[in-house]
Amino acid sequence: xKHAATLTVNGMAYPVELDGDTTLxxxxxxxxxxxxxxxGCDDCECGACMVMIDGRxxxxxxxxxxxxxGSEVTTVEGLADGETLSSLQSxxxxxxxxxxxxxxxGMLVSAxxxxxxxxxxTDEEVRLALGGNLCRCTGYAKIAGAVMxxxxxxx
Amino acid sequence: MGDVAFHTATxxxxxxxxxxxxxxxxxxAGGSDLIVQARHGKSLPGTVIAIHRIDALxxxxxxxxxxxxxxxxxxxxxxxxAVRSTWTAIADASALVGSHATRNVGTLGGNxxxxxxxxxxxxxxxxxxxxxxxxxxxxxxxxxxxELWTGPGKTSAKPGEICVAITVxxxxxxxGSAYVRLEYRRAMEIAxxxxxxxxxxxxxxxxxxxxxxxxALAPTIIRSPAAEAAIIGTDGHDDALDAVAxxxxxxxxxxxxxxxxxxxxxxMAGVIAKRAVAVAAQRARGEEFPIPATPVFMKxxxx
Numbered sequence: 001x002k003h004a005a006t007l008t009v010n011g012m013a014y015p016v017e018l019d020g021d022t023t024l025x026x027x028x029x030x031x032x033x034x035x036x037x038x039x040g041c042d043d044c045e046c047g048a049c050m051v052m053i054d055g056r057x058x059x060x061x062x063x064x065x066x067x068x069x070g071s072e073v074t075t076v077e078g079l080a081d082g083e084t085l086s087s088l089q090s091x092x093x094x095x096x097x098x099x100x101x102x103x104x105x106g107m108l109v110s111a112x113x114x115x116x117x118x119x120x121x122t123d124e125e126v127r128l129a130l131g132g133n134l135c136r137c138t139g140y141a142k143i144a145g146a147v148m149x150x151x152x153x154x155x
Numbered sequence: 156m157g158d159v160a161f162h163t164a165t166x167x168x169x170x171x172x173x174x175x176x177x178x179x180x181x182x183x184a185g186g187s188d189l190i191v192q193a194r195h196g197k198s199l200p201g202t203v204i205a206i207h208r209i210d211a212l213x214x215x216x217x218x219x220x221x222x223x224x225x226x227x228x229x230x231x232x233x234x235x236x237a238v239r240s241t242w243t244a245i246a247d248a249s250a251l252v253g254s255h256a257t258r259n260v261g262t263l264g265g266n267x268x269x270x271x272x273x274x275x276x277x278x279x280x281x282x283x284x285x286x287x288x289x290x291x292x293x294x295x296x297x298x299x300x301x302e303l304w305t306g307p308g309k310t311s312a313k314p315g316e317i318c319v320a321i322t323v324x325x326x327x328x329x330x331g332s333a334y335v336r337l338e339y340r341r342a343m344e345i346a347x348x349x350x351x352x353x354x355x356x357x358x359x360x361x362x363x364x365x366x367x368x369x370x371a372l373a374p375t376i377i378r379s380p381a382a383e384a385a386i387i388g389t390d391g392h393d394d395a396l397d398a399v400a401x402x403x404x405x406x407x408x409x410x411x412x413x414x415x416x417x418x419x420x421x422x423m424a425g426v427i428a429k430r431a432v433a434v435a436a437q438r439a440r441g442e443e444f445p446i447p448a449t450p451v452f453m454k455x456x457x458x
Contacts, residue, residue, distance in 0.1 A: 001158055001159065001160050001161075003161055019158075019159060020158075020159030020160055020161030020199075020202075020203055021159040021161075021193065021199050021203070023190065042194065043191060043194060044187060044190075044191055044253075044257070044343075045343055047254070047256070050256060053259075056230075056255075056256075056259040057255055057256045057259060058256050058259055058260055059187075059256045059257070059260075061190075062186055062187055062190045062191055063185075063186050063190070063260065064161070064183065064186055064190065064203070064205065066161045066163070066205065067163070067183070067186065067205050067207055069163070070208070110255065110256070113255070114255075128255075128341070128342075129255055131254050131255070131341055131342025131343070132253065132254025132255060132256050132257065132342050132343055133254075
C-alpha cells in the first residue's frame, strides 16, 4: 500500500510515495537519491545510517520513513555548504579520520549533533557521543581527534 | 516486510479508534523495538499506528509523584534534575539505553510495553513501586508494574489498550536507588545481567526498607526476596552486602544464551546486586555517586 507524503531533507521538500514499512534510510537512498547515508548492519547497531531528525541523531534504518513526515531530516549531504566542507568535515581529512569511508557519514552526523549541543566537549564526551557508530578501520583515535580539532577551532 | 497500512494519530482517542480491537494493528512510538523485531521474523501487523505526534503523552511532571508520559524519551529522563535526584535508578537506566540515537527515539512507554526481561528501566520501576496507566475505549486502568509483565515480550495489557503514562510514587526521606548493569561495552549494549535497588535508612543509618530487582535473570524482571531480607535491619555495609549477593544469586533463574551462560549469569547476579544495593545505600546517605552507576566507576572493578 503506497502512501503519498512529503519528506523534508536538508531543507528541500521531496514528494514521495512510500510503503508503510519503508525505513527512512531506504527512502533517503532509493526514493530521494541521496546516497551519503549508508546502510550497514540494517539492525540499529552500527550507526552508518545516522541522520538527524529535528536536530537529534537517529538511526534511519530503524525509523519508519513516514514517521519523519513533518520533521526536518538532515543527512551528511546537509553538513557542507555546497562544495565547501564544514570545519568538522575538514578536520576529518586533516586528522586522517577517514579510511574506507563507510562509517564516515554516520560519524559526521553524530559528531555534528554533539557539537551543536556541546561546543567544547571532553575527549570522553566525544567518545560517548560516537558510541553508536562503529568503525572497522581507524581504531577511533583519529576520528575522536578530528572532532576535538573541530571543537577547538569553533571555540 | 509486507503490505502495511500506516496512520499517524495526533490524539490518544484517534489512536484508540484506529487500533480497534488490536487484532491486526500495533502502535509505534520510536520504532526502536518494533522495526528491529520486524526484521527478525516478527512481521509488522497489517496496520501501524504512529503515536509519536501525540504531544499530550510527551514529557514528565515531578510533583510528590513522578508522572511520566508514555512518549517521554530516555534522553529526557536521564537529563531531568528531579529524576536524577529523587528517582535516581531510572536516570541510571535511561542513560545506559543504546546510544544517543536510541535514547532520542526510545520512549519509556515503549520500553515498558515491549516487556523485554533485559530492559534497563524495568528494574528501577519495580524497586521504586511504579504503575502504568493503560487506556482503552472503556477508560483508564492502573496496573502495578510487577503485574504488567507476564513473560518475555508479554504483558497483561489487552490488545486494544495503549500505555499513556507511568507513575512513580514519592519516596521517603533518606531513600536512595540505583541500577547497575554488567556490560561488555557501553554503547548499544543489552544487559548481561542487571540489578536495581531502592534502600531507605533511618536516622541512625540502618536499613528500614529495601527492594531489589534482577534484570535478564528470569523470564521477566523479578524481585529478589532473599537479597531484600539480607539487607533490611542492617547498617548496609560489608557483611550485609555479601549476604545480598548470595541471596540474589539464589533467587536468579538465568538461561544460557549468546551473551552469557547460566552459571556466569548466576555468579554475576550476586556481584551486580551487591553493587546496586551499595550504591543505593550510599545515595540514601546523601553521598554523591555518578549517573549512570556502572561497574567501571566502582572500587575493585579495574578502573
